[in-house]
Amino acid sequence: MNPKIEWQNMKDHRYLVLYFHGHFSAEDAQNAISTISSMIGTTEEKIIMAWECTGMTGFDIAAREAWQIFIKKIKSKIEKIHLVSDKIVIRSGAIVVGIFAGIKISSWATLDELYTQIKNGPASCHPVVHAS
16 A cells, blocks of 8 residues: 555654655545545544655655645644655645645655654754745
8 A cells, every 4th residue: 555554653642654655646645545534533632644755756646636635624633744755846745735734744854854853852853844
């Protein structure tokens, strides 16, 4: 499945981590939306998402559009979104999603940078934050 989706516990928080690889198609987006919807269910708990996109090569416009509509729909359930990618095209797509959904997305070049921030706190790394 693209992306692979799993819960991870890190430093007293639970993260919904999505590992994207290759090309993210419209069909992948629909499958991911369905999976995430069942994983978060009707919980009132705010979630922190990490989108690990270093293995992503691109995405369909229809996938981005479906994704941004879904993220806007679940916005009230999201505490934070972290994007991990060093590719400008992937970061640009995430900016569009964030602006459309009205959610700030912090960008990290590597998963190690994000894990360092989680482990040591916000003063240890300085993400690029895309304002909503």
